[in-house]
Amino acid sequence: MPDTNMENRPGRSRLELNRQISLREENLPEKKTAEDALLASEKRYRRLFESAKDGILILDADTGKIADVNPFLLELLGYSYDALYGQHIWELGVFKDIAASKEAFRTLQSREYIRYEHLPLETCDGRTVEVEFVSNIYLVDSIRVIQCNIRDITARRQTERALEESGAKMRNILDNIGIGVTLISTKMEVLELNRQMHVWFPAVNPGQRPLCYRAFNSPQRGELCDNCPAVMTLRDGTVHEETMQIERAGGMRTCRIVSSPILSASGEVSAVIEMVEDITEKISLESQFRHAQKMDAVGQLAGGMAHDFNNMLAVIIGYAELALDKVNPPGPIQDDLEAILRAANRSTEITRKLLAFARKQTIAPRVIDLNKTLAEMLRTLQRLIGEEIELTWLPGTNLWPIRMDPAQLDQILVNLCVNARDAIGHRGRLTIETDRVTFDKTYCDAHPDFVPGDFVLLRVSDDGCGMDKKIRDRLFEPFFTTKGVGRGTGLGLSTVYGIVKQNQGLIRVFSKPGKGTTVRIFLQCHEGDAVMPRKNIYTESPKSHGKTILVVEDEAVILNLIRTMLERQGYTVLTAGTRDEAIRLAEAHITKINMLLTDVIMPEMNGRELAERLSLLKPNLKVLFMSGYTANVITHRGVLENGVHFIQKPFSMKNLALMVHEILGQE
Ligand code: ADP
Ligand code: MG
Numbered sequence: 156m157p158d159t160n161m162e163n164r165p166g167r168s169r170l171e172l173n174r175q176i177s178l179r180e181e182n183l184p185e186k187k188t189a190e191d192a193l194l195a196s197e198k199r200y201r202r203l204f205e206s207a208k209d210g211i212l213i214l215d216a217d218t219g220k221i222a223d224v225n226p227f228l229l230e231l232l233g234y235s236y237d238a239l240y241g242q243h244i245w246e247l248g249v250f251k252d253i254a255a256s257k258e259a260f261r262t263l264q265s266r267e268y269i270r271y272e273h274l275p276l277e278t279c280d281g282r283t284v285e286v287e288f289v290s291n292i293y294l295v296d297s298i299r300v301i302q303c304n305i306r307d308i309t310a311r312r313q314t315e316r317a318l319e320e321s322g323a324k325m326r327n328i329l330d331n332i333g334i335g336v337t338l339i340s341t342k343m344e345v346l347e348l349n350r351q352m353h354v355w356f357p358a359v360n361p362g363q364r365p366l367c368y369r370a371f372n373s374p375q376r377g378e379l380c381d382n383c384p385a386v387m388t389l390r391d392g393t394v395h396e397e398t399m400q401i402e403r404a405g406g407m408r409t410c411r412i413v414s415s416p417i418l419s420a421s422g423e424v425s426a427v428i429e430m431v432e433d434i435t436e437k438i439s440l441e442s443q444f445r446h447a448q449k450m451d452a453v454g455q456l457a458g459g460m461a462h463d464f465n466n467m468l469a470v471i472i473g474y475a476e477l478a479l480d481k482v483n484p485p486g487p488i489q490d491d492l493e494a495i496l497r498a499a500n501r502s503t504e505i506t507r508k509l510l511a512f513a514r515k516q517t518i519a520p521r522v523i524d525l526n527k528t529l530a531e532m533l534r535t536l537q538r539l540i541g542e543e544i545e546l547t548w549l550p551g552t553n554l555w556p557i558r559m560d561p562a563q564l565d566q567i568l569v570n571l572c573v574n575a576r577d578a579i580g581h582r583g584r585l586t587i588e589t590d591r592v593t594f595d596k597t598y599c600d601a602h603p604d605f606v607p608g609d610f611v612l613l614r615v616s617d618d619g620c621g622m623d624k625k626i627r628d629r630l631f632e633p634f635f636t637t638k639g640v641g642r643g644t645g646l647g648l649s650t651v652y653g654i655v656k657q658n659q660g661l662i663r664v665f666s667k668p669g670k671g672t673t674v675r676i677f678l679q680c681h682e683g684d685a686v687m688p689r690k691n692i693y694t695e696s697p698k699s700h701g702k703t704i705l706v707v708e709d710e711a712v713i714l715n716l717i718r719t720m721l722e723r724q725g726y727t728v729l730t731a732g733t734r735d736e737a738i739r740l741a742e743a744h745i746t747k748i749n750m751l752l753t754d755v756i757m758p759e760m761n762g763r764e765l766a767e768r769l770s771l772l773k774p775n776l777k778v779l780f781m782s783g784y785t786a787n788v789i790t791h792r793g794v795l796e797n798g799v800h801f802i803q804k805p806f807s808m809k810n811l812a813l814m815v816h817e818i819l820g821q822e
Pocket of ligand 2: 573
């Protein structure tokens with residue numbers, strides 16, 4: 156209220172006095188009355204009211220009628236003074252949001268003071284302006300009035316909104332990158348998390364400013380993490396990067412963390428931004444890839460060795476057999492020869508395993524019912540593991556057929572069961588299960604070495620000693636064994652691995668020390684022809700047929716050996732060590748040659764080409780290929796082509812005789 160008694164007020168300032176005087180002089184210099192002073196004061200306030208750069212609205216606090224409006228507000232709202240004067244506040248469109256009803260006015264009436272931070276008002280021409288609104292009630296000459304101060308904040312709000320929008324945009328970007336982003340204070344408190352971090356650490360609430368080493372570790376750490384990049388950034392204000400192991404719900408993860416400083420105007424580090432990238436899968440893929448590469452290299456080496464070794468074994472076995480035949484009457488020399496033969500046969504097993512691992516085993520797959528084949532093997536397997544170990548057989552229902560060489564299935568089960576037996580030691584349990592599984596695209600996207608489709612699962616689990624990570628990492632390497640000299644060859648699982656790979660299957664081993672081991676093998680289901688029973692073809696004893704066989708082999712010792720073997724069986728044998736010799740012999744004797752027995756891999760011409768060449772001379776010529784090695788010329792990735800006859804080196808006299816007999820019997 157204007158001071159009506161200024162003259163008498165103690166402590167008036169000189170300035171006030173001067174202005175009082177000047178007002179008096181200016182307006183009514185001759186009458187120095189209290190009334191004059193009041194008038195002058197009112198004028199002064201009127202001038203403030205009218206020149207104010209904020210809107211001012213005076214309402215009658217009892218009736219709600221507008222008693223006064225200053226020019227600024229009139230201009231802001233686009234109304235004339237007369238249009239507003241005497242109107243009820245709630246009847247005006249401008250205030251529809253707060254005082255459009257009498258109730259709103261009542262609130263205004265009953266409260267001494269009201270403040271709205273931002274309030275939209277509507278102008279006469281329908282635009283919206285945003286204002287800050289403050290109202291308070293006071294008495295003027297015993298009349299209660301409400302004074303509303305209205306500040307135009309439209310421009311400020313626009314700026315604020317633009318900032319909010321760009322903030323939201325940044326937030327949106329941060330939330331939608333697959334990287335975790337967090338803001339860490341200089342006291343190592345978590346200030347902000349983006350959505351990815353929330354997903355990884357749902358329990359962390361940045362509102363509570365938890366310490367990062369507590370929040371991001373479970374169990375919580377009591378101290379800073381070793382090599383924390385944020386600490387280094389706080390120390391020197393530069394970017395740091397570190398790969399760290401972080402334990403999250405769901406297990407240990409490997410994360411790459413990059414920390415960057417946020418600098419204040421004075422150049423000090425005021426906070427640290429950490430970007431967290433989960434590289435667990437990437438690392439595991441890389442190591443799987445390296446592992447596969449290593450296995451391939453070792454496989455090539457092993458396959459090559461096995462090939463050369465097989466040729467030598469063929470000679471040892473062959474001559475030992477021939478010599479045994481000549482021992483008559485039986486004497487001590489027979490025992491010696493049999494010992495040689497046993498050792499050579501055991502060596503053959505080793506080279507077979509190496510070939511299996513190198514996926515160089517020549518196989519003759521057929522469609523089989525896994526449950527049926529396994530059921531037939533159970534007795535053999537039980538004998539293998541001994542009575543102390545309980546064998547449980549849980550066949551899955553409605554299994555799909557698979558296509559596989561049954562001999563390879565034997566190899567898989569024998570190796571897995573022997574390993575389980577060794578891991579169990581004495582008493583324990585071995586379980587063999589089968590099941591059907593289907594992998595869809597989503598699953599395969601997450602597990603890159605899986606392919607979508609239907610699979611038959613073979614699961615072999617034991618409750619034996621289990622394995623730690625060191626052993627698990629090297630499991631499939633040939634010659635890797637933890638068993639003592641003479642007990643393990645380290646070829647069991649490498650054989651299984653090779654077989655599974657050769658059949659486009661997958662193998663997974665789950666094992667923990669003291670928790671037993673589970674091996675899962677996924678075999679592609681076979682679509683198409685039904686299960687064919689295997690013909691037992693080699694039961695007849697061989698007879699001499701007086702037929703002629705052309706044998707082609709570049710290794711002279713083997714050539715001689717085979718000639719001797721076949722002649723013993725009563726066949727007429729022509730031998731050739733080179734392509735030209737073979738062709739010359741064939742041209743000279745083609746009418747009486749019944750069969751070509753040829754090595755597949757020879758220096759000048761491969762066995763297949765030779766066979767094709769000779770079949771021009773004699774279209775129905777029988778051919779038997781031999782090799783110590785899978786040769787792509789007669790197989791497709793190790794799988795024999797239809798109608799092609801093949802014998803794996805080294806072979807015994809008996810097996811060769813059976814095979815030749817069978818093929819010639821088809822004539
Ligand atoms: P070997 O049995 O001749 O040692 P393998 O290739 O079959 O060779 O196995 C390699 C190694 O893997 C074994 O020496 C053993 O340490 C480990 N292992 C294999 N199977 C099991 C199992 N079921 N339980 C525990 N350890 C196993
Ligand atoms: Mg083994």
